[in-house]
Amino acid sequence: MSHNQKSGSGLRLLVRVSGTVILWGVTYAVASSIFSRHSASLKLRAGAVIIAVLGFIPWQLATVKLIRIHDEFTRRIHLIALAGAFAATGLFIFTTDMLQRAGFIDYILLRTIWFVMLGTWGLAILAAEWYYRR
Amino acid sequence: MKNSLRVLRAERNWSQAELSMRVGVSRQAINAIETGRYDPGLPLAMKIARAFERKVDDIFELEDSD
Numbered sequence: 001m002s003h004n005q006k007s008g009s010g011l012r013l014l015v016r017v018s019g020t021v022i023l024w025g026v027t028y029a030v031a032s033s034i035f036s037r038h039s040a041s042l043k044l045r046a047g048a049v050i051i052a053v054l055g056f057i058p059w060q061l062a063t064v065k066l067i068r069i070h071d072e073f074t075r076r077i078h079l080i081a082l083a084g085a086f087a088a089t090g091l092f093i094f095t096t097d098m099l100q101r102a103g104f105i106d107y108i109l110l111r112t113i114w115f116v117m118l119g120t121w122g123l124a125i126l127a128a129e130w131y132y133r134r
Numbered sequence: 135m136k137n138s139l140r141v142l143r144a145e146r147n148w149s150q151a152e153l154s155m156r157v158g159v160s161r162q163a164i165n166a167i168e169t170g171r172y173d174p175g176l177p178l179a180m181k182i183a184r185a186f187e188r189k190v191d192d193i194f195e196l197e198d199s200d
Contacts, residue, residue, distance in 0.1 A: 070160075071158065071160055071178075072175050072178055073160060073167075073178075074160060074163070131171070132162070132172055133165070
């Protein structure tokens, strides 16, 4: 595959990833709306969970594809970033668990863990890029 | 691992961008290899060797610390 072809397919994939992010956002908003408006209906709540999860999976698949299209060097950067995010999230979960058991905090939302993971993933990508590309 | 990428490139008057096009990786990858921050995998090392018409061993050399 030539450099131009690679750039073109990379751009198409980036557009697709953006689309999946929008899909994820929309399904998340729809599911959240159902949870708040129809909290009494078991079927609707179960349906909302399915919608949200199905809306999330395309983003994951597109992100994997986006990483795989790059050369081995960029894939290495992503591997290190994912390892960093995994370690940071693990440390966060363990620390909050200890704080909770020690009585310093009540509980944390699972959403918080999710945002910590996303945030540390982004920061780890920037850090790995800075290290290798400086 | 040390390598003679920069020297071989200079001999041919190739920029990092030109070498990156020839072996199909980003310019940053070539830069990271040249500065010793990144050791390429075997397929990329072989592509680089092919671009310079050399053997992998002629370009990449193990150091005692490796």
